[in-house]
Amino acid sequence: MTGTAEYGPLVRELHERAAKLNLPINGIFELTFVCNLRCGMCYARQFGGKRSPVEGRELSSTQWLELARQAKDSGLLFLLLTGGEVFLRNDFFDIYEPLTRMGFMITVFTNGCLITAPIAKRLAQAPPSRVEISLYGATAATYEKITGVAGSFAACCAGIENLIVNRVPLVLKTTLSRFNVAELEDMRQMAHAWGLKFYGSWLLARRPDLQGSEVENFRLSAEQCVELESTDQASANELSEAAINGMPWESDYNFYCKAGRAAFTVNPSGDMNVCILLPKPGARPLEIGFHEAWMEVVKYVSSAPAPSSACLACGERVFCGRCPAWSLMENGTLTEPVPYWCDIARARTKRYGRPSDPNPVP
Amino acid sequence: MKRKDDLMLQKVGGQALLIPLGAKVLDMNGMVVLNTTASFIWELLAEDCSIEELVRAVADRFEVDADLAGADVRTFVDDLYRQGWIEI
Numbered sequence: 001m002t003g004t005a006e007y008g009p010l011v012r013e014l015h016e017r018a019a020k021l022n023l024p025i026n027g028i029f030e031l032t033f034v035c036n037l038r039c040g041m042c043y044a045r046q047f048g049g050k051r052s053p054v055e056g057r058e059l060s061s062t063q064w065l066e067l068a069r070q071a072k073d074s075g076l077l078f079l080l081l082t083g084g085e086v087f088l089r090n091d092f093f094d095i096y097e098p099l100t101r102m103g104f105m106i107t108v109f110t111n112g113c114l115i116t117a118p119i120a121k122r123l124a125q126a127p128p129s130r131v132e133i134s135l136y137g138a139t140a141a142t143y144e145k146i147t148g149v150a151g152s153f154a155a156c157c158a159g160i161e162n163l164i165v166n167r168v169p170l171v172l173k174t175t176l177s178r179f180n181v182a183e184l185e186d187m188r189q190m191a192h193a194w195g196l197k198f199y200g201s202w203l204l205a206r207r208p209d210l211q212g213s214e215v216e217n218f219r220l221s222a223e224q225c226v227e228l229e230s231t232d233q234a235s236a237n238e239l240s241e242a243a244i245n246g247m248p249w250e251s252d253y254n255f256y257c258k259a260g261r262a263a264f265t266v267n268p269s270g271d272m273n274v275c276i277l278l279p280k281p282g283a284r285p286l287e288i289g290f291h292e293a294w295m296e297v298v299k300y301v302s303s304a305p306a307p308s309s310a311c312l313a314c315g316e317r318v319f320c321g322r323c324p325a326w327s328l329m330e331n332g333t334l335t336e337p338v339p340y341w342c343d344i345a346r347a348r349t350k351r352y353g354r355p356s357d358p359n360p361v362p
Numbered sequence: 363m364k365r366k367d368d369l370m371l372q373k374v375g376g377q378a379l380l381i382p383l384g385a386k387v388l389d390m391n392g393m394v395v396l397n398t399t400a401s402f403i404w405e406l407l408a409e410d411c412s413i414e415e416l417v418r419a420v421a422d423r424f425e426v427d428a429d430l431a432g433a434d435v436r437t438f439v440d441d442l443y444r445q446g447w448i449e450i
């Protein structure tokens with residue numbers, strides 16, 4: 001009568017079911033714009049030191065909770081709290097603690113640097129399903145070269161240890177770039193020494209606000225990315241697994257993920273959008289109601305144009321992760337090819353062979 | 363017996379799930395899927411109920427005989443008790 005269905009497949013099945021019914025079961029609340037670190041490759045970075053200078057532009061704790069109540073009535077189940085850096089908000093627990101009594105599966109993304117022992121202890125009283133911390137290097141020199149803040153490596157390690165001591169579920173991840181890829185193995189060893197799961201990603205998106213970004217300077221070459229995904233389990237993502245298994249591309253639909261069908265995001269000012277990387281349509285749930293705002297997001301996605309004819313005709317499409325968000329960030333359209341992805345898709349084809357090719361290049 | 367208040371029933375697209383609240387997150391490691399009968403019983407357990415009351419309610423609701431309903435109720439209640447999700 002009760003099922004102990006495996007968590008991963010269950011979550012996938014729930015998302016499939018929700019997408020068919022247009023139920024917003026997956027939501028991201030970006031609690032703040034600002035961060036205490038200034039990583040050059042970050043898509044969200046807005047350095048704010050220790051205090052938020054944009055408090056007036058961000059929803060209050062009461063507004064976040066009102067939004068959560070309405071979202072719950074519409075079906076929200078998986079809730080990610082992220083930023084910026086969520087622990088920069090002095091009222092983080094005024095938002096977090098009531099959320100933990102509402103029946104959400106909560107994940108918190110943080111850089112860990114502000115997680116003192118008292119904060120970890122308080123989180124442990126009603127822990128999220130998972131905290132995810134990004135580790136930017138295995139040494140202070142590399143980590144701080146990326147974050148631009150002296151002392152941040154030690155602070156991050158202390159934050160991790162505070163969470164471990166308090167038994168808060170924790171996963172470590174890393175964003176791989178030219179500056180830290182040499183320390184991948186050492187980061188993995190650190191995670192294992194702490195007894196933590198670890199995964200990495202090398203996809204680096206530009207800023208959705210199209211403001212200056214140093215991301216090109218950080219990206220690995222397409223060949224390096226593909227070498228990593230095919231030899232290193234921790235840096236293989238779902239897409240590369242699909243690519244390796246030769247999963248057929250099933251649809252001409254431009255939005256192939258669950259955004260706008262089962263997932264949404266709300267930015268710190270309270271705009272509801274398709275995803276963090278695609279800040280459209282900017283619906284206003286606190287003004288028109290959550291359900292109406294969600295319907296705007298659904299409409300935006302369902303009326304999106306098809307991918308460009310170049311992409312539809314592309315033989316390497318099965319190995320490509322372009323989506324409207326990537327097109328918007330890289331070339332200001334919702335539909336056109338993204339050269340960063342074209343390079344990766346080409347490198348994958350070279351490595352794995354075309355899906356129909358029985359003799360992939362070894 | 364009555365259910366404890368550190369689990370919440372959520373329905374997502376017709377699928378009933380038990381979600382842990384507060385410190386319960388640490389023991390449960392995820393969600394629990396309930397079938398229709400189990401989720402009906404869980405709702406009844408918001409109030410103090412005896413096994414006999416649950417059996418009668420399940421038999422009525424699903425139009426099954428008391429033996430079948432009794433077997434279902436006992437299986438589920440045993441499960442709940444073992445997991446520490448109800449108080450007797």
Ligand code: SF4
Pocket residue numbers: 310311312314315316317320321322336337338339341342343345346
């Ligand atoms: S973005 Fe490039 S690789 Fe991807 S489908 Fe379009 S043309 Fe092909």
